[in-house]
Amino acid sequence: MKVQKVIYSIAIACFILTGCKTEVKKEVKKENVSLAISGMTCEIGCAKTIQSKLSKKEGVLNAKVVFTDSIANIEFDANKTSKKDLIAFVSGIAGGELYKASETTNKVNSSKKASSCSDACKEKCDMKADKMECKKDCEMACSKDKKA
Template sequence: METIKYILSLFIIAMLLTGCKNEIKPEIKTVKVEITKEVDPNVTFAKAEFTVEGMTCAIGCAASIEKRITKMEGVKYAKVDFDRKLAMVEYNKAKVNHTLLEKTVTSITDTYKVTDMKTVDTFSTK
């Protein structure tokens, strides 16, 4: 009988310690991605900027979009600015186009929407 009381007491204490958390704190992770690619000097590159709607965080959303675009064949550079909701991509015009960029972003999750896609000479810095 004493053993049952002891086990029951330990169980109740364990439940109180693990089950009574009123506040859930998100886990914060910092991810730095650097991908280096060989660049053919005879390739013609273009730069595109577009808005990405539906992102909820810089580490999960913006970083995953940036990583996915960077892995595309023909992409030289990609940066997604969460605060500005802006993606900036430099790509090989023979391998990548605006439609392919949009499909890549929207295929990650259906909450991401691409708007205002445009070709630019230089990336905006604001």
């Protein structure tokens, strides 16, 4: 009889302990931020890499990096990450030596016209040593975007 009471007591205790667990799910608190990113030199190697790493970061819901404007538009869950964390994350990609991110009020629509694409790209090229080669790359990239 005593053994039976002990077994029932243990069984009831197990049911109470496992049944009383309640999961508290936090609601997603969506926020958006646009980051100006300096140091990107190409669309595939830089912009796509940053976008890919941002997309995998915990708390990031959506990330779009527009190379021609050097801007990242990020939608994130404010319960899991913050603007400050995202800026530090982007600045820390590639060992923290290549990219610098800062918050900007500019939001870029990725479906901009090709002329603004080439203008923004050519402005960046003016700061580079091999300006002509850079401008040719920009024209090819923008005409490719125009067809898509």
